[in-house]
Amino acid sequence: MTMTENITLPTNTAQPDRAAEVQCTGIIKSFADGTVALRKVDLHCPSGAITVLLGPSGCGKTTLLRCIAGLETPTEGDIRLGDRDITQSDPRRRGVAMVFQNYGLYPNKTAFGNIEYPLRRARVPKDERRERVARVAELLRITHLLDRKPVQLSGGQKQRVGIGRALVREPAVLVMDEPLSSLDAELRVSMRNELRALQRKLGTTMVYVTHDQTEALGLADQLVVLRDGRIEQSGNPEEVFAYPASTFVAGFLGAMNLLDAQPLGLPPGTIGIRPEDLVPGHSAGALTLTGPVIDTDLTGTERIVHFRCGQQTVRMRVRAGDLVPTDITVHAPADRIHRFDLEGNRIGVRR
Numbered sequence: 001m002t003m004t005e006n007i008t009l010p011t012n013t014a015q016p017d018r019a020a021e022v023q024c025t026g027i028i029k030s031f032a033d034g035t036v037a038l039r040k041v042d043l044h045c046p047s048g049a050i051t052v053l054l055g056p057s058g059c060g061k062t063t064l065l066r067c068i069a070g071l072e073t074p075t076e077g078d079i080r081l082g083d084r085d086i087t088q089s090d091p092r093r094r095g096v097a098m099v100f101q102n103y104g105l106y107p108n109k110t111a112f113g114n115i116e117y118p119l120r121r122a123r124v125p126k127d128e129r130r131e132r133v134a135r136v137a138e139l140l141r142i143t144h145l146l147d148r149k150p151v152q153l154s155g156g157q158k159q160r161v162g163i164g165r166a167l168v169r170e171p172a173v174l175v176m177d178e179p180l181s182s183l184d185a186e187l188r189v190s191m192r193n194e195l196r197a198l199q200r201k202l203g204t205t206m207v208y209v210t211h212d213q214t215e216a217l218g219l220a221d222q223l224v225v226l227r228d229g230r231i232e233q234s235g236n237p238e239e240v241f242a243y244p245a246s247t248f249v250a251g252f253l254g255a256m257n258l259l260d261a262q263p264l265g266l267p268p269g270t271i272g273i274r275p276e277d278l279v280p281g282h283s284a285g286a287l288t289l290t291g292p293v294i295d296t297d298l299t300g301t302e303r304i305v306h307f308r309c310g311q312q313t314v315r316m317r318v319r320a321g322d323l324v325p326t327d328i329t330v331h332a333p334a335d336r337i338h339r340f341d342l343e344g345n346r347i348g349v350r351r
Contacts, residue, residue, distance in 0.1 A: 097166035272338035
């Protein structure tokens with residue numbers, strides 16, 4: 001049974017004192033080698049919600065997460081947790097707990113010992129430690145694994161232990177650094193659903209880092225796209241996907257076709273069309289694209305068709321069983337075309 005099927009909090013389960021909002025203002029982070037990882041980042045993570053930081057490797061998302069957790073200190077700017085300034089606070093006293101990408105488990109300790117460890121360091125009395133570990137283990141459905149060491153656990157079980165070690169601290173904020181990246185595809189989907197259900201049950205504020213757009217869209221209440229140490233766009237995931245603020249967001253989130261507008265008889269700039277928004281055949285008043293098919297990729301129930309339109313390559317989605325001709329003609333309805341200026345910024349209002 002997975003947690004998504006039936007999550008029941010054990011009697012007297014300790015909840016966080018309160019879920020706290022996180023406010024980062026003017027965060028700059030420079031390293032000794034001259035690398036600037038964050039460039040005046042302003043970020044608000046709402047209380048009790050999941051904020052997902054999304055972007056390619058090197059965009060600054062993990063550095064920002066580590067600043068919130070206290071594992072890095074900003075060069076400039078401040079971080080507040082609720083009404084407290086935690087910029088310089090000891091990580092153990094912030095009310096922030098972190099789940100790492102590689103689980104971070106001690107190989108010589110049992111699952112119980114790993115979950116208990118932060119409480120032992122905090123000099124929590126033994127009886128209270130046992131009680132809190134038992135509550136968290138029951139919540140995560142790993143009570144039967146508490147005597148096992150990490151080498152005896154599967155990837156998903158190790159991740160649950162890592163999450164348990166964070167939750168046992170009863171944090172106001174839980175931060176997670178690509179915690180599912182080492183799991184296989186099927187388990188990632190299952191764990192993603194479980195994480196979302198767990199967060200909804202506990203009401204904890206969560207800040208989650210990933211480079212996987214499917215994971216980001218599936219988890220986020222607020223989606224924040226980073227690029228080169230800056231926030232490129234933030235908002236609810238439906239809004240960010242439907243109305244990308246730049247060609248970078250459009251290309252990174254959903255792999256939109258980004259085409260030079262001038263060769264298509266349009267004003268200078270870039271037009272964006274998602275592969276799923278292209279429709280076979282001509283249509284009066286719509287932008288028509290035509291050209292030879294150069295490749296196809298089977299993705300399961302769908303097929304991605306690549307064709308040339310002038311000097312540009314265009315992708316469209318069709319059903320896997322559809323006949324793909326040698327030459328193709330498609331049109332893009334006007335309300336499905338995204339327009340960007342020469343600097344790559346969105347033109348016009350929402351559709």
